[in-house]
Amino acid sequence: MMSLPGAWFDAAQASLFESLVEPLLFALGGSGYLEQAYSGTELFLLGVLQIVLLYAMLRPLEALAPVERWADRRAVRVDVIYTLIHRLGLFSLAVFFALDPLIDELAGVLRLEGFRTFNLDDLWPGVTSIPAVAFVLYLIVLDFAGYWVHRWQHRFDWWWGLHSLHHSQRQMTLWSDNRNHLLDDVLRDVLFALLALCIGMQPGQFVLLIVMTRSIESLHHANLRLGFGRVGELLLVSPHFHRRHHAIGEGHEGAHQGCNFAVLFPIWDLMFGTASLKAGYPATGIRDQLSGRDYGDGFWRQQGLGLVRLVQGFSMVRRMR
Numbered sequence: 001m002m003s004l005p006g007a008w009f010d011a012a013q014a015s016l017f018e019s020l021v022e023p024l025l026f027a028l029g030g031s032g033y034l035e036q037a038y039s040g041t042e043l044f045l046l047g048v049l050q051i052v053l054l055y056a057m058l059r060p061l062e063a064l065a066p067v068e069r070w071a072d073r074r075a076v077r078v079d080v081i082y083t084l085i086h087r088l089g090l091f092s093l094a095v096f097f098a099l100d101p102l103i104d105e106l107a108g109v110l111r112l113e114g115f116r117t118f119n120l121d122d123l124w125p126g127v128t129s130i131p132a133v134a135f136v137l138y139l140i141v142l143d144f145a146g147y148w149v150h151r152w153q154h155r156f157d158w159w160w161g162l163h164s165l166h167h168s169q170r171q172m173t174l175w176s177d178n179r180n181h182l183l184d185d186v187l188r189d190v191l192f193a194l195l196a197l198c199i200g201m202q203p204g205q206f207v208l209l210i211v212m213t214r215s216i217e218s219l220h221h222a223n224l225r226l227g228f229g230r231v232g233e234l235l236l237v238s239p240h241f242h243r244r245h246h247a248i249g250e251g252h253e254g255a256h257q258g259c260n261f262a263v264l265f266p267i268w269d270l271m272f273g274t275a276s277l278k279a280g281y282p283a284t285g286i287r288d289q290l291s292g293r294d295y296g297d298g299f300w301r302q303q304g305l306g307l308v309r310l311v312q313g314f315s316m317v318r319r320m321r
């Protein structure tokens, strides 16, 4: 696995591993997992670095130009827990590295059977093999997939049962991106990891892509009065653009069960008729919260209620959201 930030990061990783992780592993009788534990230490440190940097950059901006001010920020605390779980374990990356050997094995079997495995880098030799070009291509493919997975999270009742937890935050902040049902995350991350591996993405490229995408997603959810201007709003998802996706009665209703589904590039919403470029910063949440539907305040209750909605989603006819 590659190290992104540099030599000082490698030193910190080695030091944490030698002083804490390795002795702990030996004490628990897990000396056969040293390599995985070393990669895990890197993911953990990458998560710490990401959270510290995002907090240092986004929190002052939120204080400077907030959309809303709340006397009581208790509802935000649970989102901090979600962020710590996800970014410190770097969920998506853990899934990718768990699936990597399986896909390798599968590719080997397919090759033996005479199938050629696909690699996006080989599309246009000399051009797509340039690392930066290949990275942009992977980014576009995965972002396109991200748009459609998000459409399906709203389209299918059972999946909305899980994803609605993400929409149930009335106090959006830099922490809200990871407020997701764990099952929803596993499902989404497995799909992305499979796609990334099937198009030949290398671990280093995937790490960079996930860290970059997740950081921009944290910005989208910040309590921040920020749009990217007439042209910029069409090029990159802004906090203003994504807030419309969380708007009560708009971000999860209508002909397409919502609007502004894009993860990074609004072009997909423009192409498929789901963009809403209205001005303003609407209140966020889900319509039925206004009539008292409970999505839970604490982590476990939110997870439990999500499972109940999942089961209901399988058994109920489409309802008004």
Ligand SMILES: [Zn+2]
Residues within 6 Å of the ligand: 150, 153, 154, 163, 166, 167, 245
């Ligand atoms: Zn959504």
Ligand SMILES: [Zn+2]
Residues within 6 Å of the ligand: 166, 177, 221, 242, 245, 246
């Ligand atoms: Zn969101």
